[in-house]
Amino acid sequence: GENVEQHPSTLSVQEGDSAVIKCTYSDSASNYFPWYKQELGKRPQLIIDIRSNVGEKKDQRIAVTLNKTAKHFSLHITETQPEDSAVYFCAAYMDSNYQLIWGAGTKLIIKP
Amino acid sequence: NAGVTQTPKFRVLKTGQSMTLLCAQDMNHEYMYWYRQDPGMGLRLIHYSVGEGTTAKGEVPDGYNVSRLKKQNFLLGLESAAPSQTSVYFCASSDRGTIYGYTFGSGTRLTVV
Numbered sequence: 049g050e051n052v053e054q055h056p057s058t059l060s061v062q063e064g065d066s067a068v069i070k071c072t073y074s075d076s077a078s079n080y081f082p083w084y085k086q087e088l089g090k091r092p093q094l095i096i097d098i099r100s101n102v103g104e105k106k107d108q109r110i111a112v113t114l115n116k117t118a119k120h121f122s123l124h125i126t127e128t129q130p131e132d133s134a135v136y137f138c139a140a141y142m143d144s145n146y147q148l149i150w151g152a153g154t155k156l157i158i159k160p
Numbered sequence: 161n162a163g164v165t166q167t168p169k170f171r172v173l174k175t176g177q178s179m180t181l182l183c184a185q186d187m188n189h190e191y192m193y194w195y196r197q198d199p200g201m202g203l204r205l206i207h208y209s210v211g212e213g214t215t216a217k218g219e220v221p222d223g224y225n226v227s228r229l230k231k232q233n234f235l236l237g238l239e240s241a242a243p244s245q246t247s248v249y250f251c252a253s254s255d256r257g258t259i260y261g262y263t264f265g266s267g268t269r270l271t272v273v
Contacts, residue, residue: 082262137202
């Protein structure tokens with residue numbers, strides 16, 4: 049079945065620096081790749097997503113890139129701020145089973 | 161427009177007791193999902209539904225049952241609670257036409273003692 053691997057599990061960066069989180073997926077039929085942010089004690093919230101016919105998408109300080117050939121996608125956060133501290137989850141979706149397959153999460157720590 | 165509402169928000173059960181968690185969405189979404197999230201861990205799918213009257217097993221279905229009698233509601237039942245079911249439970253829904261993005265409820269924190 050589909051598997052999504054996410055790295056690193058913890059990422060600590062200085063405020064103002066960039067952060068990159070990487071995910072790989074196993075099933076080439078996956079066609080949608082969202083990223084969710086979960087703050088402590090709160091629900092996961094969608095922050096950006098990309099579909100399989102697009103290579104890159106940007107929204108202010110956040111961008112996602114997709115390499116379908118290599119089957120990996122990445123989240124890029126520039127000019128990190130304290131409020132970016134959270135756990136970030138990647139996921140991959142297949143129409144055939146109606147489910148998102150989730151990565152294990154990355155705890156992002158922004159150091160002041 | 162409330163989105164996805166979960167009740168209750170907190171609950172403490174004794175081992176062997178039963179309870180039902182309710183998820184209600186007002187977005188007319190076809191698909192609904194129940195996840196559990198243990199401390200410091202990711203999301204694990206318990207059961208899901210692709211439409212009214214349908215249910216299917218996810219990754220960790222044992223010890224849980226579900227029902228989707230009405231399109232807007234998805235119920236998760238624990239027949240005989242065990243301490244291993246202590247977790248935060250999240251419900252999510254998504255629209256059939258744009259089936260990709262999930263909207264999550266605020267979660268139910270369940271403790272089984």
